[in-house]
Amino acid sequence: MKQTRHRKPVIAANWKMNKLIQEAVSFVAGFPKDPEPDQKIEVVICPPFTALQTVAEALRGTKIKLGAQNLYPKSQGAFTGEISPLMLKDVGCTYVILGHSERRHILGEQDTFINEKVQAALAHDLIPILCVGETLEERRQGQTETVCRSQLLGSLEGLDAEAVKKLVIAYEPVWAIGTGVNASAQDAEETIAYLRRVIAEKWGDEAAAAVRIQYGGSVKPQNIAEFMACANIDGALVGGASLESDSFYEIIQGARRGSERHEV
């Protein structure tokens, strides 16, 4: 049976700490203004903070959305070096990546702090792209579900079902990020279906059916369609392969094809 996808998939580019302003300008100049004419897929670009303003201007008048890669959970104040949700709204962001594994593992971010960030993002009308995922060691020990469940529930503590419906969650196994070794579509689908069940238990079926859950980890033009053909996978968070406009565009096109193949 072929079933129409009722959630709008999101393909998001995470540029991480890459691209000077001029490189960001060149990327956008070489990228189609209308990469998804049917509007069946949401396209998001998350540049580093220093390029947000420039990319915001370049994307004006297009349907491509702007995202940031982090925020500090206060509107303003004495927080030297930090960027607030108010500032991200001001520059034109719609999305913000939170709880990325590089921030969890390199900067030691914990679920309680990520939870404050999720709440702050929602309070300022920013859509969090909340990342969860297990390390290779945790996977080998059979802890994938336990770890992802704990990160998910810890990061979403105190949210109601209406808030949960607005989120994008990215299941990103740490061992697949930037390694060239992606999870199989079947493994990603199983873990994402599990996360949807956790959401259903805690916030109800409606929230679980509405929340968008992406896969992230070595997504490329060659493998995106397989992920998108899975019933529970609503797009991808893309690091390395989003740095070149051609490959990011090919991923969007592959996502369209995969989405059309989506069967249950």
Ligand code: PEP
């Ligand atoms: C990421 O940065 O979230 C990511 C998934 O990176 P990559 O696509 O390079 O694995």
